[in-house]
Amino acid sequence: MARWLPRSAELARFCQKLNRVKTLEDDMMETSFNRCLSTVDLTLLGIGGMVGSGLYVLTGTVAKEIAGPAVIVSFIIAGFASLLAALCYAEFGARVPKTGSAYMFTYVSVGEIWAFLIGWNVLLEYMIGGAAVARAWSGYLDSIFNHKIKNFTETHVGTWQVPFLARYPDFLAAGILLVATAFISFGAKVSSWLNHVFSAISMGVILFILIMGFVLAQPKNWSAAEGGFAPFGLSGIMAGTATCFYAFVGFDVIAASSEEARNPQRAVPRAIAFSLGLATGAYILVSMVLTLMVPWYTLDPDSALADAFYRRGYSWAGFLVAAGSICAMNTVLLSNLFSLPRVVYAMAEDGLFFQVFSRVHPRTQVPVVGIVVFGALMALLALVFDLEALVQFLSIGTLLAYTFVAASIIVLRFQQRKADGAARPAGGQPSAEPSEGPAGGELKEYESFSDKLQLVGADKGKEQREPGQLKAAFEPYLEFLSDFYPGEVVTVAVVTMMVSAVCLCSVLVFGNTHLHLPTWSYSLLLVLFSLAFLLSLLLIWAHEQQRSTQTFQIPLVPLSPALSIVLNIYLMLKLNYMTWLRFAVWLVIGLLVYFGYGIWHSKENLREPEAQRVSARYVVFPSGSLEETLQAVQPSAQPAAGPPRADEDKR
Numbered sequence: 001m002a003r004w005l006p007r008s009a010e011l012a013r014f015c016q017k018l019n020r021v022k023t024l025e026d027d028m029m030e031t032s033f034n035r036c037l038s039t040v041d042l043t044l045l046g047i048g049g050m051v052g053s054g055l056y057v058l059t060g061t062v063a064k065e066i067a068g069p070a071v072i073v074s075f076i077i078a079g080f081a082s083l084l085a086a087l088c089y090a091e092f093g094a095r096v097p098k099t100g101s102a103y104m105f106t107y108v109s110v111g112e113i114w115a116f117l118i119g120w121n122v123l124l125e126y127m128i129g130g131a132a133v134a135r136a137w138s139g140y141l142d143s144i145f146n147h148k149i150k151n152f153t154e155t156h157v158g159t160w161q162v163p164f165l166a167r168y169p170d171f172l173a174a175g176i177l178l179v180a181t182a183f184i185s186f187g188a189k190v191s192s193w194l195n196h197v198f199s200a201i202s203m204g205v206i207l208f209i210l211i212m213g214f215v216l217a218q219p220k221n222w223s224a225a226e227g228g229f230a231p232f233g234l235s236g237i238m239a240g241t242a243t244c245f246y247a248f249v250g251f252d253v254i255a256a257s258s259e260e261a262r263n264p265q266r267a268v269p270r271a272i273a274f275s276l277g278l279a280t281g282a283y284i285l286v287s288m289v290l291t292l293m294v295p296w297y298t299l300d301p302d303s304a305l306a307d308a309f310y311r312r313g314y315s316w317a318g319f320l321v322a323a324g325s326i327c328a329m330n331t332v333l334l335s336n337l338f339s340l341p342r343v344v345y346a347m348a349e350d351g352l353f354f355q356v357f358s359r360v361h362p363r364t365q366v367p368v369v370g371i372v373v374f375g376a377l378m379a380l381l382a383l384v385f386d387l388e389a390l391v392q393f394l395s396i397g398t399l400l401a402y403t404f405v406a407a408s409i410i411v412l413r414f415q416q417r418k419a420d421g422a423a424r425p426a427g428g429q430p431s432a433e434p435s436e437g438p439a440g441g442e443l444k445e446y447e448s449f450s451d452k453l454q455l456v457g458a459d460k461g462k463e464q465r466e467p468g469q470l471k472a473a474f475e476p477y478l479e480f481l482s483d484f485y486p487g488e489v490v491t492v493a494v495v496t497m498m499v500s501a502v503c504l505c506s507v508l509v510f511g512n513t514h515l516h517l518p519t520w521s522y523s524l525l526l527v528l529f530s531l532a533f534l535l536s537l538l539l540i541w542a543h544e545q546q547r548s549t550q551t552f553q554i555p556l557v558p559l560s561p562a563l564s565i566v567l568n569i570y571l572m573l574k575l576n577y578m579t580w581l582r583f584a585v586w587l588v589i590g591l592l593v594y595f596g597y598g599i600w601h602s603k604e605n606l607r608e609p610e611a612q613r614v615s616a617r618y619v620v621f622p623s624g625s626l627e628e629t630l631q632a633v634q635p636s637a638q639p640a641a642g643p644p645r646a647d648e649d650k651r
Contacts, residue, residue, distance in 0.1 A: 019111035020604045022104075022350065028097055033260045034188055034365040039267040041192045042254045044199045045338070046275025048331025049250020051202060051282055056325035057136045058247055059287050060304020067240030069222050069291040070230035072284055074240035075247070079280035081571065082248035084564035085402035086276050087554040088409045090269035093255040094551035095412075097264035100346030101256040101339070102401040107350070109408040109415065116598055118404050119347045120590035121397040123340065127374065128397075129249060130336035131381035134173035137329040138382075141172065143303040144322045166386045173382035177333065181375030184337045187364035188260050191338050198330045205324025206282055208317075209305060213289030216312055226295045242395055242571040247283055249398045250332065251276050256339040269552035337378070341370030351605070352598035396575055396583050403568040406561035407494055413545045413557050414468045414490040467546045474542045490540050497536035498565060504529035505570040537562050 029035075037045075063071040092105040100107070103119030142149045153168045160167060184191050222229050230237060254271045258264040290299070293308045300307035305325070309318035341357075345367040348358035361368040465471070468486030470478060481489050507525045511517045517525070540558045554560055599605065 017599060017605065018113040020602075021109065021111060022107040022115070022604065023607060024096065024098075024108060031098075031259050032360045032365065033099070035260055035262050036189055037192060037257060037261045037267070039263075039270050041196075042257060042261060042267055042271035043274045044195055045192070045257060045335055046251045046254045046271055047278055048195050048199050048202075048328075049253040049335030049339075050248055050275065050279035050332075051206070052133055052136075052250075052329045052332030054244075054247030055206070055283060055286055056140065056305055056321075056328060057302065058244065059283070059290055060299045060307075061301040062240045062243055063287065063291055063296045063304070064299040064301055066232065066243060067236045068227060068229070068231040068296045069287075070232070070237050071240055071244070071291065072287045073230070073237050074244045075280070075283045075287055077237070077241045078244040078248060079276070079283070081241075081402075081564065081567040082245070082251070082280075083276060084560055084567070085405065086251050086272050088402075088405045088561060088564065089252055089255045090272045090552050091409060091554045092405065092412075093258045093268035093272070094265045095549070097258040097261065097268070098346065099256055099259040099342040101252050101343060102405050103343055104346055105255075105408050106404050109412040110404065112352070112599075112602060112604065113594065114404060116347070116352050116594045117587065117590055118401050119343060119352070120593070121400055121586070122343050123374075124586055125249060125397040125401070126336045126340035126343070127378050127381055130177060130333055130340070130378040131173070131385060133329050133332045133336065134177045134378070134382040135166070135170055135385075137176055137326055137333070138170050138173040139302045140306070140322050140325050140329070143306060144319065165384055169383050171383065174379040177337075177375060177379040177382055180330070180333045180337050181371060181379075184334065184341075184375070185361075185364065185366065185368050185371045187366055188257075188338075191334055195331050195334050198327045198334070202324060202328035202331060205321060205328070206286065208324075209321060210285055210289060212309075212314070212317055213286075213293055216314075217289065217292035219292065221292055221295050227297060231296075238571075239574055242399075242574045244283075245395045245398055245571065248276070248279065250279075250335055252401075253335045253339045256342050259342070265551045337371065337375055340374050340378075341367045344370040344374060347598075351601040351603045352594065354597065355601070396572055396579055399568045399572045403498075403565050403572075406564040406568070407498060409554060409561045410494050410540060410558045411487075411491060414540065414543055415487050415546070416467050465544045467544050469544050471542055471544055478542065490543050493536045493539040497533055497540070497562060498569075500529050500532035500536060501566050501569050504533060505566065505573050508570065509573040533562075533566070 059071060062074060063069065067074050089101070089105075096104060096108055098104050100119070102122055103115050106118045107115035138149075149172060150168065153171065157169060183194060220226065232239075251272055254268055254275065258268050261267045286305070290304060290308060294311055298311075303322065303325075306318040306322040309315070309321055344353060344357045345360070347353035348355055348370075357367060357370045357373070359367065359369050466486055468488075468490055470481050470489075475482060504526065507515075507517075507522065507529065511522045511525070537558060545557065
């Protein structure tokens, strides 16, 4: 039985494979895509991705069924949480201008398996987002024709009474997705031009809604006689916030498009900031107008804005709103279909997903295979699934991606750059455990003699500390942490912080309801987990960060990403158990794909043997003396023919 158990060395090597990070090219501007998008193009893509069915459908759904007029507060909280995540995306998009969005950001900083799982969930996020918007598009068009399309389908095709499935197959939603897929396959410039046209119409309609809506506003609709401003209380507001995250997922289309931006270092942060600010303002104002025009409990969840104008006697305005909403939803469809194949392309290009999806059409310079295949899958989802179930499922994938990107920012900030510190293999870990020098101190190994001469002087003078090292001011109090490799303590602290955040949010969400904890234990657990979270945060802050670069950097690290992590985890735990169950099933499928294909075909897996061929190594003793050690290191793929030879040292 014991011989079947993996040896410790094999287990360590396997764990190293799971946590290896992506090796970036020296020239990150080089790409097989066409760098043709400006800041305006990216901003309109972001606005188009956020201002669509969330504005025209989700506002009515959340207001009537979850939060009432307090949907305004739900959008404010969701917008703030999205801002924290958006700033993380902006820093990564500027520093790593490669397609792949959250998948790529996690891969370059945290590790391969985590990146794959995030990418796998991002795929689901985009597919569900596109399918949900297509169904909303279909419902709005059907409302213009007095639901004749729906009645015809139910009469001639039939209805289903199955949980999580639509009452009838939505052929119109599937059809519009297939048409949009065809347009996206013509290239980035065509997609951008179409997005400009639909975005201009959508913004014009939103401006009309706000002006006309405030003219028709009736403050009595927020009065106690109509149920008050927050009829479902704080729990309704927070539950509404989790659902409202669906409205803001579109900004990461900007990060996914960074490989096609002309100047991503400047364009990506600006576009994210402009688009998120405009979209948040639009959601807050439209929610205010909608709940002031008619009582919140009378709203039609399928077409709230158009129906509100119809009921106030302005049928022509309702028709205009319905037509404008269709244009807005077209921009969301374009954004989803634009981003999804690029994330698939990034995963396939790295070898973690099937290689066929990494093919780029030589003429249009887009991943046409991914566009066609996933466009068809999106159409199938829209054909059979219910909008409500899809929206709930979408939120959890988005929140998880936000959480990992925020954690990745902390890890990246406290990580040494390639030129800093000890040389590392492809997995991003130290090449060997520190060995003992003549004076009983540690040996530091480097592969570049010229780099090391520069760093020896820095070690002697102790003038500058590298990222991940303990700050000089804390060394007298935390001297025992100085022995760790730079960045190790920060990584452990980030994991501890995330675990304590999960425990803290679990107590907040389930402590009084599902767990029925007595007051003393509820308070004690809150204090303990809060202290663990704060101590982890302080421990991270006690280490040196990377010095400022020319690209955008999120302020107040590690505080800003930490707040994003807590808020995202809290909102995830507010989602219902069926959402988590479906999410777990999707994760299991993803793990089967990774261990069945991705781990073996990963390009980092192919680089590993090459990384082990080291011909010379320079060793710096604590005393400052320099010794060159020549070693004959055989690749792991070729077993040694005889006993290992002793190193030949020369001073």
